[in-house]
Amino acid sequence: MTNMRVNGLRGVELAVFDLKETQDFYANAWGLQTVAAADGSAYMRAASAEHHVLAIHERKRAGLAAVHFSAPDRAAVDGLHAKSKAWGCEIVAAPHDLPLIAGGGYGFSVKAPEGQILTISCDVARHACTGDFYDHSRPDKLSHVVLNSVDIQKQEAFFCDVLGFRLTDSTARMDFIRCSSYHHSIALARAQGPGLNHMAYEVSNFDGLMRGSGRMKKHGYNIGWGVGRHGPGNNLFSYFIEPNGFVTEYTAEVDTIDEATHVVGTPDYWAKMMNGPDRFGLADPSPELRDAMHGKFVDERNKRCEEIIAEKMAS
Numbered sequence: 001m002t003n004m005r006v007n008g009l010r011g012v013e014l015a016v017f018d019l020k021e022t023q024d025f026y027a028n029a030w031g032l033q034t035v036a037a038a039d040g041s042a043y044m045r046a047a048s049a050e051h052h053v054l055a056i057h058e059r060k061r062a063g064l065a066a067v068h069f070s071a072p073d074r075a076a077v078d079g080l081h082a083k084s085k086a087w088g089c090e091i092v093a094a095p096h097d098l099p100l101i102a103g104g105g106y107g108f109s110v111k112a113p114e115g116q117i118l119t120i121s122c123d124v125a126r127h128a129c130t131g132d133f134y135d136h137s138r139p140d141k142l143s144h145v146v147l148n149s150v151d152i153q154k155q156e157a158f159f160c161d162v163l164g165f166r167l168t169d170s171t172a173r174m175d176f177i178r179c180s181s182y183h184h185s186i187a188l189a190r191a192q193g194p195g196l197n198h199m200a201y202e203v204s205n206f207d208g209l210m211r212g213s214g215r216m217k218k219h220g221y222n223i224g225w226g227v228g229r230h231g232p233g234n235n236l237f238s239y240f241i242e243p244n245g246f247v248t249e250y251t252a253e254v255d256t257i258d259e260a261t262h263v264v265g266t267p268d269y270w271a272k273m274m275n276g277p278d279r280f281g282l283a284d285p286s287p288e289l290r291d292a293m294h295g296k297f298v299d300e301r302n303k304r305c306e307e308i309i310a311e312k313m314a315s
């Protein structure tokens, strides 16, 4: 009998304004490495064996294209697809062989209740070695994705009832859900509209996080929030705004969960434990970072692009 649940976060897929600008940023400033590129797309790996943690596609509009998860085997992929259909989800692509440029494998894509596309796959190619990553300031893996959500209950029911996630912690602002022993792979942030709040890449340790943040500063990207340590997950963080306007985070020391003993932290518990979302309390998020977490800069640039296209069509 297969274990019919998602068992890990693979990566995130973004539509971006300028492929070269974005690829240069993630390679040189952020610390990923390109593994494949063709036809306006690039696939970038971290130090772990995962084929890639970031896929970027040059498009007229930027935005979150998909979040990718792993499942144990083909039977699990087929079972999760059937479960998604039975739940009434919109299936974007039925189970099929995935493109070799993205590591191949077998998977399907489904829309979450608030419209985000999720791809669940197995048998994707893995790297035999950790590449050129001698440096702890470079990400090991994608740690988590935070989605802005209007109807958290509906989103959470889908992730938990269909995909097998479990609730780890809940605060006044966010619910943290897990699909492995990591504290959370997805968090749902209460917001006015659905969207990508941020993505977080895990580095090995505190030293790596500080040195990664220093490299970002050298490339002209100041910390938008941090360095700090969150309450739920107990993870270190530093947040930045990348060239498209998405928020990206270095994180380290994320808690792991003991299924036998874990007790879900409630909003009341966290309100008593913490004055805010940062245990250190050294720095608040900048106004720009708060705006970026709600998609302001991506939306503005999308609008500008649409105006330019409309002007060109009219002339």
Ligand SMILES: [Fe+2]
Pocket (backbone or CB within 6 Å): 144, 146, 198, 199, 200, 249
């Ligand atoms: Fe985060």
